[in-house]
Every structure is written in C-alpha cells, then in structure tokens.
Amino acid sequence: MRQTTVVDIDAFTAVHAAEWDRLRELSARRRLDGAESDELVRLYQSVATHLSTVRSAAPDPALVTRLSDVLNRARTRIAGAHEPAWREVTRFATVSLPAAFYRIRWWSHAVTAACLxxxxxxxxxxxxxxxxxxxxxxxxxxxxYVNEAFASYYDPGIGFAGVVWTNNARVAALSVAGGITGFFTLFVLYQNAASVGAIGGMMAAHDELDLFLTLITPHGLLELTCIFVAGAAGLRLFWTIIDPGHRKRSVALAAEGRALITTVIGLAVALGVSGLVEGFVTGSELYWWLKIVIGALVLAAFWAYVYVLGRRAVRAGATGDLAEHESGATVVTAG
Structure with a gap:
C-alpha cells in the first residue's frame, strides 16, 4: 500500500527559510564573485527540490507562490535577463550594420567603379x-526636359522626399533581391547607370552639364552609393552560391542571406537621408557650392561610419549575421 509523506509546513519553513532568503539576496545582487555564483547555483538546485517536496507532500499555496517567486528570480539571474530593446537597437546600429557594410566594402567600390x-x-x-x-x-x-522638367522635378518638401525615398528603395530592393540570380542585379545596375549617364549626356549636348551636376550631386552622392552597395550585397550573395568557402553551401547562403537583411535595413535608412537631402537641399535656394558640400559631408559620414565602426566590429568577430541564439546552432561538418 502506497504511503503519503506528510510535511509539517511550519517546521519545514523554519529549517530552510535561511536558504530561501539567501537565494533571494544573491539573486538581487548586481555583481557576484566566483564563490557567490557557485552558491547561487547550489541554492537554486536545493530550493527547486524544496518546491517539489512542498507541491507533492504539502501543497500550501502561499509557500508554493513564495518559492516559485524566489526560483524565478534566481533563474533569471543565472540564465541572464533579456537586454532592453534599446540595447539591441544600439548593438544593431553600432555593430551588426556597420559590420555588414564593411564586409562588402570592396564589392561596393568595384560596383561603384563599374557603374561610373x-x-x-x-x-x-x-x-x-x-x-x-x-x-x-x-x-x-x-x-x-532640359529647360524645364529637369530642374522643376526637384520640388522641395517632405512629400517629394517621400516619393524619392520610395523610388530609390525600390531600385535598391531589386538590386538586392536579384542577387540570388546574379544576372538580374547586373541588369538593374547597368540600366540605372546607363540611364543616369544618358541624361547627363543629353544635358551636356544642350550645354547644361553644369546644371545637371549641380542638381544631381548633393543627393546623388549618397543615393547612388546606396544603389551601388545594394548591388554589391546582391552580387556577394550570388558569389556565395558559387564559392561558399569552407562552409556548406546551404549554411553559407543562409548566413549571407541574414546579413543581407541587415544591409537592406541600413540602406533604407541611408536612402531616407538622401531623400531628405534631395527634398530639402537640392531644390532649395542655397548656394550651389553649399549644396554640394552638404552632399559630400553626408557621403563622408556614411563611409566613416562603415570604415570606423565596421572595421572595429569585424575585428571583434561581427559579420552582420544574427547572433547564434537567434539564428540557431550550426552543425559542424567535416570536409
């Protein structure tokens, strides 16, 4: 016949209350040394056993709640609490994103040279x-077009900036998305470069090359750079299919794809900045040289961001990919 063990709650509490209080105290501390960390784990295991005993032998609701609360606090302390969302955003902006841009910097420069x-x-x-x-x-x-349409296109305002951002984001997205084929990205880049060049040639044929350069340079420096970076990211993805390196092709493609998402988010922000420049600087009444200086400073800030923060992030091991606990563990394979 099965026997049921009866636990005297008052006596049980009197014997173990000091352990529970000590576990709560350690869980609340901001810093623990090695011995205290070991004690925290040991007490957590002991109190977990106490809770199991109380639940099975003397299910007192108040005591169960008390012990559950102590264990939850200790579990959070041992496993580590989730960082605030603002820290994740900060890490993305200062580590993941610049690392993703920095890793494709030579691809970006090569695409820029080819498109120019x-x-x-x-x-x-x-x-x-x-x-x-x-x-x-x-x-x-x-x-x-030369005498009216080209200049009147740049109508200052937030509405115009939004339209410009949407159009540029679409071109960048096509360049990135086409990376899985490679050829589509090359087509988009070629079409965009040839179109800009042809318009410039037409303006030059009508002796308005200076107007063309004055109006396209302020925002175009960053805007076109973003298109080139998007194309570079797409081509890098395609190249991963051809040469995955030491990784399995599926693993390499998945990692590059996740880093590509990081790049797309960053480009959306950068294109938003170029849209603001185009919407409020290019068509403004500012001196033409000041407009170009603003555009050059914005571009310089972009590449400083990539090279300064990106180099540091990559040297620290960042790739622009998700953290392992977010992307899932990778099975190690030989060969």
Missing amino acids: LVALVAGVHVATSPEALAALMTPAEQEE
Whole structure:
C-alpha cells in the first residue's frame, strides 16, 4: 500500500527559510564573485527540490507562490535577463550594420567603379552621337526636359522626399533581391547607370552639364552609393552560391542571406537621408557650392561610419549575421 509523506509546513519553513532568503539576496545582487555564483547555483538546485517536496507532500499555496517567486528570480539571474530593446537597437546600429557594410566594402567600390564607367561611356556616347541623342527623345521633348522638367522635378518638401525615398528603395530592393540570380542585379545596375549617364549626356549636348551636376550631386552622392552597395550585397550573395568557402553551401547562403537583411535595413535608412537631402537641399535656394558640400559631408559620414565602426566590429568577430541564439546552432561538418 502506497504511503503519503506528510510535511509539517511550519517546521519545514523554519529549517530552510535561511536558504530561501539567501537565494533571494544573491539573486538581487548586481555583481557576484566566483564563490557567490557557485552558491547561487547550489541554492537554486536545493530550493527547486524544496518546491517539489512542498507541491507533492504539502501543497500550501502561499509557500508554493513564495518559492516559485524566489526560483524565478534566481533563474533569471543565472540564465541572464533579456537586454532592453534599446540595447539591441544600439548593438544593431553600432555593430551588426556597420559590420555588414564593411564586409562588402570592396564589392561596393568595384560596383561603384563599374557603374561610373558605364555612366561615363553612355554620357559621352549620347553627347557626341546625334543618333543616340535622337533615340532618347524628340528635339521638342529634349528642349522641354532640359529647360524645364529637369530642374522643376526637384520640388522641395517632405512629400517629394517621400516619393524619392520610395523610388530609390525600390531600385535598391531589386538590386538586392536579384542577387540570388546574379544576372538580374547586373541588369538593374547597368540600366540605372546607363540611364543616369544618358541624361547627363543629353544635358551636356544642350550645354547644361553644369546644371545637371549641380542638381544631381548633393543627393546623388549618397543615393547612388546606396544603389551601388545594394548591388554589391546582391552580387556577394550570388558569389556565395558559387564559392561558399569552407562552409556548406546551404549554411553559407543562409548566413549571407541574414546579413543581407541587415544591409537592406541600413540602406533604407541611408536612402531616407538622401531623400531628405534631395527634398530639402537640392531644390532649395542655397548656394550651389553649399549644396554640394552638404552632399559630400553626408557621403563622408556614411563611409566613416562603415570604415570606423565596421572595421572595429569585424575585428571583434561581427559579420552582420544574427547572433547564434537567434539564428540557431550550426552543425559542424567535416570536409
């Protein structure tokens, strides 16, 4: 016949209350030395046994609640409480994001050089070839665009900045998303570079190259850089499929894909800044040289952010990927 053990709650509490109080005290401390940490774990295990005993032999609600509260506090202290959301945001902005940008910096510079070359070739071709110039627009359309439409496009205001941001974000997203194919990203980059170059060539053919550069430079420095970085991120993803390195292809692709999400978020913010510059600086009444200085400072701030914080983050082991506890553990494989 099964026997039920009866526990005297008052006596049980009198014997173990000191341990419970000590566990609560250690759980509340901000700092623990090695001996105190070991004591905290030992007491946690003991009190967990006490709670089990009370629940099975003398389920006193008040005591169960008391011990559960002590154990919850101790468990949080041992396992570590979740950091406040603002710390996660700070870590993302100062570690994960600059690391993601820094890791693709050479890809970004290579894409920038290639796109500038395409734009230059397209611009020179349109400016020097009557056939290429005529293929863009009719003479009447060219006159209207050069003399009115191009300058009037830059209408200062938050609404215009929002439209610009949406359009640029779409181009960047296409460049990134197309990375899985590689070819689509190259197509988007080529089309964008050739289009900008052709417009510049048409403006030059009508002796308005200075107007073109004055209006496109303030915001274009950062805006086009973001497009180039987006393309670099997409191409880096494609290259991971070809050459995953020492990792399994699926593992490498997953890691680069997660880092790509980090890059996209950062580019959305950067494009928002360029949109504000385009909406409030490019079309403003400021001196043209001041507009260009503002654009140059914004671009310099972007690359300083990438190289200063990014280099430090990468040297510390950051990649722009999620932390292991967020992305899941990776199975180690040989070969």
